[in-house]
């Protein structure tokens with residue numbers, strides 16, 4: 448799956464690096480909803496691996512931010528599953544160690560994708576008043592692709608002058624048009640392939656899939672708008 452595990456670049460960890468030639472696992476090896484048969488090419492990152500990596504990210508966050516109050520700002524929609532699982536694991540660590548991390552959870556929605564393309568039309572949907580962000584903020588997002596969403600998010604959040612902002616991204620994609628904006632905590636660095644599942648969508652489909660999978664060409668055609 449990956450040749451080298453955690454690697455440091457410019458002080459930031461790249462997470463589990465998945466190489467360009469990673470073919471994924473055959474769909475036959477896993478369970479997935481029948482309504483998506485024919486729509487997927489392979490299982491790219493199985494759900495269990497996502498869970499194990501998230502557990503480690505929770506430990507890293509706890510180590511860096513433990514014993515301080517934090518506001519978790521979940522980036523919707525795709526970030527909801529990662530945020531929920533990350534918070535769950537931080538809660539478990541808080542229960543089982545001498546260190547603790549009191550958290551409150553809030554939500555923000557940013558939208559830019561249509562079909563498999565990131566559009567220029569990036570907007571924040573819903574509550575924009577983040578005046579409650581005075582302390583330390585940890586923001587879990589599902590995927591950083593070009594980084595435009597993360598850049599916009601950081602600009603918006605910084606305007607409310609929080610003491611510290613840390614971004615956790617489950618996936619970072621290797622794309623040629625990257626803004627260079629990288630999360631502080633990264634689950635996986637992946638090739639430039641359009642992945643769905645674990646709340647990542649293609650025109651709102653596939654959020655109800657546990658594994659992260661590569662969508663097939665026929666899947667793209669079927670759900671195109």
Ligand SMILES: O=P(O)(O)OC[C@H]1O[C@H](OP(=O)(O)OP(=O)(O)O)[C@H](O)[C@@H]1O
Nearest residue numbers: 523524525558559560592593594595596
């Ligand atoms: O790095 P970028 O190129 O900006 O892309 C990453 C963003 O794109 C997706 O959001 P999308 O607009 O599809 O909305 P969603 O989260 O509601 O699915 C994803 O959830 C990230 O937030």
